[in-house]
Amino acid sequence: MEIVILAVVIAVVALGAISGLVVSSRKKKKLPPPPPTTPSVTAPPAEPQVGEDAETPRDEERRTIEEVGLPDSGATLVEEAPVAEPEAPTAPPVEVPEPTAGRLVKLRARLSRSQNSLGKGLLTLLSREHLDEDTWEEIEDTLLTADVGVQPTQELVERLRERVKVLGTRTPDELRGLLREELLTLIGTEADRSVHTANxxxxxxxxxxxxxxxxxxxxxxxxxxxxxxxxxxxxxxxxxxxxxxxxxxxxxxxxxxxxxxxxxxxxxxxxxxxxxxxxxxxxxxxxxxxxxxxxxxxxxxxxxxxxxxxxxxxxxxxxxxxxxxxxxxxxxxxxxxxxxxxxxxxxxxxxxxxxxxxxxxxxxxxxxxxxxxxxxxxxxxxxxxxxxxxxxxxxxxxxxxxxxxxxxx
Incomplete structure (x- = not known):
């Protein structure tokens, strides 16, 4: 009887050892490697499903229209600053021209600089001690060079010759006065030189x-x-x-x-x-x-x-x-x-x-x-x-x- 019990015990122990070895070998067995992935292909991210981002609804007490208060009349509202519009170009200021009376007198120095050769040239020639034919021809040339014109030049020279001959002694002041009178006669002082702007x-x-x-x-x-x-x-x-x-x-x-x-x-x-x-x-x-x-x-x-x-x-x-x-x-x-x-x-x-x-x-x-x-x-x-x-x-x-x-x- 004892022999039978001992044999049963040995058999159980042997069966336990064999099952332990089997389990151990299964634990040490390696799993097959995962299939290789292509690095250039990227899987698209998973799209969220409906309701995933939704917040859990909460029961809240809501106010009615009557319970909502309006802002105080003294409250300061923040308004947006108006957009600045580009400034329109300003019109130039209106000028006030200077009066025309005596304007030519004010510009006399400018005029005398350009016309100096005519007046002084004539005075110099007339001041010669002997007014011979050559001198009178020079006087004519001076007038023609100044664009007086042939006919007016001849008239002026004739009048000057006659008056100088009658005058006799010729002082600088007398010659200047004589020449002034004859030039004014030539230009004319009686003409109406106003610009007609009457209605x-x-x-x-x-x-x-x-x-x-x-x-x-x-x-x-x-x-x-x-x-x-x-x-x-x-x-x-x-x-x-x-x-x-x-x-x-x-x-x-x-x-x-x-x-x-x-x-x-x-x-x-x-x-x-x-x-x-x-x-x-x-x-x-x-x-x-x-x-x-x-x-x-x-x-x-x-x-x-x-x-x-x-x-x-x-x-x-x-x-x-x-x-x-x-x-x-x-x-x-x-x-x-x-x-x-x-x-x-x-x-x-x-x-x-x-x-x-x-x-x-x-x-x-x-x-x-x-x-x-x-x-x-x-x-x-x-x-x-x-x-x-x-x-x-x-x-x-x-x-x-x-x-x-x-x-x-």
């Missing part, structure tokens, strides 16, 4: 502004002269409307508007290369509606050799006259062109009735005698002279001040 009457008897047309070839300073003339009129207390009828030069239109803006004068413009007569017509119409005193029309500066374009200038005047009379037609001439300016004057006088002349750049030439020549050619007076580049360097022409600048004190 006219329309076809139905209504009052219209004074109309001034400014004509001349390009390069003479025509547009600049028109702008400076506006300053002269404003300085004399008149309201002005400018008509930019030189539509073929955009720069001229802009330039004229700049002149007008500086003195508060309105500028009427038209389309580029538009009809100049239409712009002139609208300018006078605008002047009538605004009750302006004067309308200044800057016309196209046509070359005097182009007959068709010159005819267009005549058309401008005829169209403007549908409103009423043109009070003034000013011809702008460059004093430095000398006798060539007379050729221009003749052609313009054939197209429109010139009533006055404006001589520009008189400070830059010793040929002031062109004043005499152009007056003789056209039979109209020089009314204004330009003596510099400044805005107020356009002056009413005064024969006495001009001659005094020629011969000095």
């Amino acid at each position: 006219g009457l329309g076809p139905n008897g209504e009052e219209i502004p004074g109309v001034v047309m400014v004509v001349g070839v390009n390069g003479t300073g025509k547009t600049t002269t028109t702008g400076k003339l506006a300053r002269v009129l404003v300085a004399d207390g008149k309201s002005v409307v400018l008509g930019a009828a030189d539509t073929f030069r955009a720069a001229a239109v802009d330039q004229l508007q700049t002149w007008g803006d500086r003195v508060g004068a309105r500028t009427v413009r038209g389309p580029e290369e538009g009809d100049p007569a239409s712009v002139a017509f609208d300018s006078v119409k605008e002047g009538i509606s605004e009750g302006a005193d004067v309308v200044l029309i800057d016309t196209a500066g046509r070359l005097h050799t182009k007959t068709g374009l010159m005819d267009e200038l005549g058309k401008v005047k005829r169209v403007v006259e549908k409103h009423g009379p043109v009070g003034e037609v000013l011809l702008v001439l460059d004093a430095t062109t000398g006798q060539n300016g007379l050729v221009q004057a003749r052609v313009f006088a054939e197209v429109v009735d010139i009533t006055g002349v404006v001589l520009t750049k008189l400070d830059g030439t010793a040929k002031g005698g062109i004043i005499v020549a152009v007056q003789r050619e056209l039979g109209v007076p020089v009314k204004l002279v330009g003596l510099g580049e400044g805005p107020d360097d356009l002056a009413p022409f005064e024969p006495e001040a001009f001659v005094d600048a020629l011969i000095g004190d």
Whole structure:
């Protein structure tokens, strides 16, 4: 019996040992490696499922509309700062031109510098002890060089010879007085040199502004002269409307508007290369509606050799006259062109009735005698002279001040 029990115990122990070995061997067996992954392929992240991010609902007590209070009336509300809008360009300040009275006297030094050779040259020749034929020829040459013209020169020399012969003894003061008298006679002191800007009457008897047309070839300073003339009129207390009828030069239109803006004068413009007569017509119409005193029309500066374009200038005047009379037609001439300016004057006088002349750049030439020549050619007076580049360097022409600048004190 004991033997049987012992055998059973041995069998159980042996069975336990065998099962332990089997379990141990299973634990030591390695699992197969995972399949290799491709490094360039990245698996997309898992998208959250519906409800994963949702917060667990909580039961809260909610307020009714009646329980919600409004903000106090004294409470400060934070408002957004307004966006700053870009500032509009400010208009240039309106200038007040200096008075025109005595303006030529103020510019006398500038005038005398350019005309010094004429006056002093004549005085030097007349002061010679013996005035022989050679001296008188030199006097003639001096006058011709100054563009006085052949006929006026001959008249002046003849009168000087006669008066010097009668005078006998010639002191410097006597010669200066003699020359002053003869030059004033040659230039003329009786002509009306005022710019006519009086109001006219329309076809139905209504009052219209004074109309001034400014004509001349390009390069003479025509547009600049028109702008400076506006300053002269404003300085004399008149309201002005400018008509930019030189539509073929955009720069001229802009330039004229700049002149007008500086003195508060309105500028009427038209389309580029538009009809100049239409712009002139609208300018006078605008002047009538605004009750302006004067309308200044800057016309196209046509070359005097182009007959068709010159005819267009005549058309401008005829169209403007549908409103009423043109009070003034000013011809702008460059004093430095000398006798060539007379050729221009003749052609313009054939197209429109010139009533006055404006001589520009008189400070830059010793040929002031062109004043005499152009007056003789056209039979109209020089009314204004330009003596510099400044805005107020356009002056009413005064024969006495001009001659005094020629011969000095």
